[in-house]
Amino acid sequence: MSFHLESPLLYCARIFDMRRRNFLGLVIGAVAFALSGFKTAKAKTAKAKTAADLKGPITKIAFGSCCIQDGPQPIWDVIAKSAPDVFLFIGDNIYADTEDMTLMANKYKMLGKKPGFARFRNATPVLATWDDHDYGINDGGLEYPKKEESKKLMLDFFGEPAKSERRQRPGIYTSYYLGPKGKKLQIILLDLRWFRTALNYDKAIDGYKPDPSPKATILGEKQWEWLAAELKKPADLRLIASSTQFVSPDHKWEKWANFPIDKKRMIDLLDENKITNAIFISGDMHYAELSAETSPKGFKIYDLTASGMNLVENGSQYPNRYRISLYDKTPHFGLIEIDWQKSSANLALKVISDKGKTVISDKVSYPIA
Ligand SMILES: [Fe+2]
Numbered sequence: 001m002s003f004h005l006e007s008p009l010l011y012c013a014r015i016f017d018m019r020r021r022n023f024l025g026l027v028i029g030a031v032a033f034a035l036s037g038f039k040t041a042k043a044k045t046a047k048a049k050t051a052a053d054l055k056g057p058i059t060k061i062a063f064g065s066c067c068i069q070d071g072p073q074p075i076w077d078v079i080a081k082s083a084p085d086v087f088l089f090i091g092d093n094i095y096a097d098t099e100d101m102t103l104m105a106n107k108y109k110m111l112g113k114k115p116g117f118a119r120f121r122n123a124t125p126v127l128a129t130w131d132d133h134d135y136g137i138n139d140g141g142l143e144y145p146k147k148e149e150s151k152k153l154m155l156d157f158f159g160e161p162a163k164s165e166r167r168q169r170p171g172i173y174t175s176y177y178l179g180p181k182g183k184k185l186q187i188i189l190l191d192l193r194w195f196r197t198a199l200n201y202d203k204a205i206d207g208y209k210p211d212p213s214p215k216a217t218i219l220g221e222k223q224w225e226w227l228a229a230e231l232k233k234p235a236d237l238r239l240i241a242s243s244t245q246f247v248s249p250d251h252k253w254e255k256w257a258n259f260p261i262d263k264k265r266m267i268d269l270l271d272e273n274k275i276t277n278a279i280f281i282s283g284d285m286h287y288a289e290l291s292a293e294t295s296p297k298g299f300k301i302y303d304l305t306a307s308g309m310n311l312v313e314n315g316s317q318y319p320n321r322y323r324i325s326l327y328d329k330t331p332h333f334g335l336i337e338i339d340w341q342k343s344s345a346n347l348a349l350k351v352i353s354d355k356g357k358t359v360i361s362d363k364v365s366y367p368i369a
Contacts, residue, residue, distance in 0.1 A: 049125040050159040056179025057340055063088035064333035065283025067309035068095045069110040075309045075331050076116030078356050082335055087124050090283045091131025091243030101149045108157045128158045129189040131243035131284055141196030173223050175230050183340040186235035192243050195220020207252025210260045218259040231273050236368050237345045238278040246280040247291040247303035251318035271297040277366040283307035287315030287328035288351040290360055304349050306334030327351050327359040343368055
């Protein structure tokens with residue numbers, strides 16, 4: 001198959017259009033593109049590992065987002081070097097941005113033919129949820145008319161079994177329950193697109209403001225009911241993958257804080273269930289950061305954002321009162337290492353650069369009952 005090639009300038013301009021963001025911050029992506037060029041591959045995806053290949057206990061989870069299929073993706077070989085048990089692809093896995101399903105299918109094919117990705121998924125199970133661009137529309141929600149078709153393409157690409165529950169119900173949210181007692185990890189992949197009501201766009205700021213209306217929702221009632229039941233299952237550690245940021249409240253783009261009732265509902269749900277062992281991971285922003293806020297009951301809620309597997313922009317221009325650390329220089333991915341001890345799960349929360357350097361690192365420990 002032949003791929004459509006773009007000039008670096010066009011590539012840069014198109015990404016600018018996608019995000020309506022600071023153009024200068026995107027120069028790194030364009031330069032990387034210009035230097036690297038394109039490579040096609042003959043790699044096959046037939047042997048791709050899936051959730052069925054996952055075996056517990058899980059000790060290393062890599063994750064990432066914002067991975068444009070038109071650009072080079074050398075990051076996969078760097079992720080492979082960290083030898084994760086599983087990779088969570090948490091949104092903007094391709095930039096489809098279309099209602100043309102042939103075009104969307106071709107963009108998944110482009111990702112599948114990336115040599116690094118093809119090698120990686122043949123060795124490591126990849127679990128995925130989507131964000132707006134792979135869902136099909138920039139900053140889109142429930143109104144997107146091709147969501148059924150887009151869901152099928154996405155689940156087919158990531159090897160979802162034909163009889164999976166995920167295929168039977170609306171949306172693509174799901175969970176995985178891995179490892180033995182005492183090392184039980186629950187991975188929750190949320191769907192922030194299928195049910196999401198309209199954003200509250202404010203022309204004056206060219207961005208989004210919180211919508212306090214009781215009808216405004218990011219997850220939708222069905223997904224909330226499912227999540228409430230999931231959080232009642234016992235687990236020694238929980239990872240909640242949210243394609244947009246959960247904690248960061250101050251920038252004008254997409255985030256949970258745009259839906260204050262839903263954000264409070266999530267925090268209340270954790271507090272009511274006395275859940276103190278949950279970590280959010282997120283993407284979407286084209287930079288990495290670790291944020292933390294404290295719930296009313298005193299639970300410290302971490303949100304590790306790793307976003308920009310081949311797209312990067314200046315994150316320091318976006319305020320975040322809960323920011324602990326920031327990385328916005330080069331492509332990167334997130335890495336969570338778990339040291340399972342008898343009475344605690346000791347975690348290292350990391351972001352690793354495209355050069356394999358640890359650029360964000362923090363430690364957190366959760367007791368095991
Ligand atoms: Fe996004």
